[in-house]
Amino acid sequence: MTFFGKIHDRFGTRRGYAVAMALWSLAEAAHARARSLFSLSALRLALGAGESGQWPAATKAAAEWFPVQERALGMGIINTGAALGPVVAAPFVVWIELRYGWQMTFLATGLLGLLWLGLWFIFYQAPERHRLINGQERAYILAGQEDSERTFAPRWRALLRYPEVWGIVVARFFGDPVWWLYLIWLPLYLHTRRGFSMQDIGFFAWIPYLGAVAGSLLGGWISGRLIRHGWEIYSARGATILFAAALAPAGVLVSQAGSAFSAMAWISVVLFSFQFWVNNVQTLPSDIFPTSYVGSIAGLAGTSAGIGAVLLTLITGWVTDHFSYRPVLILSGLLVPAATLMLYLLVKPARFRRV
Numbered sequence: 001m002t003f004f005g006k007i008h009d010r011f012g013t014r015r016g017y018a019v020a021m022a023l024w025s026l027a028e029a030a031h032a033r034a035r036s037l038f039s040l041s042a043l044r045l046a047l048g049a050g051e052s053g054q055w056p057a058a059t060k061a062a063a064e065w066f067p068v069q070e071r072a073l074g075m076g077i078i079n080t081g082a083a084l085g086p087v088v089a090a091p092f093v094v095w096i097e098l099r100y101g102w103q104m105t106f107l108a109t110g111l112l113g114l115l116w117l118g119l120w121f122i123f124y125q126a127p128e129r130h131r132l133i134n135g136q137e138r139a140y141i142l143a144g145q146e147d148s149e150r151t152f153a154p155r156w157r158a159l160l161r162y163p164e165v166w167g168i169v170v171a172r173f174f175g176d177p178v179w180w181l182y183l184i185w186l187p188l189y190l191h192t193r194r195g196f197s198m199q200d201i202g203f204f205a206w207i208p209y210l211g212a213v214a215g216s217l218l219g220g221w222i223s224g225r226l227i228r229h230g231w232e233i234y235s236a237r238g239a240t241i242l243f244a245a246a247l248a249p250a251g252v253l254v255s256q257a258g259s260a261f262s263a264m265a266w267i268s269v270v271l272f273s274f275q276f277w278v279n280n281v282q283t284l285p286s287d288i289f290p291t292s293y294v295g296s297i298a299g300l301a302g303t304s305a306g307i308g309a310v311l312l313t314l315i316t317g318w319v320t321d322h323f324s325y326r327p328v329l330i331l332s333g334l335l336v337p338a339a340t341l342m343l344y345l346l347v348k349p350a351r352f353r354r355v
């Protein structure tokens with residue numbers, strides 16, 4: 001993510017995102033040819049490399065196309081894709097696997113990625129070069145961006161001197177593993193601890209991600225509405241982030257749930273709170289720094305988030321083998337509040353732009 005973030009800032013979102021998506025799509029389709037643990041692992045590595053370019057590009061695209069009062073909602077719309085993906089994928093992939101075999105699931109999803117790539121090339125341009133918007137629309141989108149570019153021009157490595165950068169990076173390290181915990185482990189948890197069959201997972205595993213969709217859209221909409229009603233950016237983002245952090249300990253209640261239905265309900269609350277939280281956190285780089293640095297900062301934050309997700313995945317595997325899911329679920333309920341504390345300590349109001 002750090003590499004791709006730099007690529008996006010250097011060569012532009014359109015080309016950088018296209019390279020990432022092409023790599024992801026080809027690696028996904030090639031999974032159908034995996035014949036050993038080694039080949040599967042190599043293809044998973046390539047898949048992750050392709051995926052790594054997508055989030056810095058998405059964050060930068062939101063900064064390019066949305067003015068500050070609409071940016072968190074724009075990021076929420078983007079994050080809705082991440083939440084809707086599992087909603088659609090659960091029944092879709094299970095249906096293909098049961099009807100045509102596991103190889104076809106990888107081929108189908110890889111081809112969908114290539115289809116999306118073609119649409120990306122057709123439709124995406126930065127606002128200053130897009131032919132389908134007029135001058136008034138372009139001025140509205142770009143308002144304030146040019147001034148900040150002129151008054152802020154450090155070398156890339158100098159970004160690491162800013163405590164706000166470290167606040168975002170550390171917060172993502174603690175907070176993002178919550179999403180990956182449920183994205184990776186939810187089907188296995190439902191099967192081994194709640195007795196779900198493969199068909200049950202296809203029917204029901206998408207439900208918590210509807211909560212994530214609601215959190216993505218509401219989190220961005222509410223902070224933008226606060227800004228339009230006169231709140232400063234720092235206060236609007238801070239209020240929504242704190243609200244989400246207050247809901248996040250619902251992860252502790254997942255571990256105490258007495259039925260599969262109540263467990264799914266609490267998981268839905270957790271994913272709602274996480275997406276409510278993260279799309280405002282992902283907006284912070286563009287709230288504080290010029291657009292030309294957003295990809296790099298988002299890439300650093302994404303790398304930190306990935307390291308946190310790797311560590312929690314390893315911890316989850318070991319803990320569930322030796323004990324149960326309960327310690328991990330309790331930990332997941334505490335991570336977003338810990339991440340929010342890091343933001344409070346390192347991200348200061350004076351660095352935010354004024355509206």
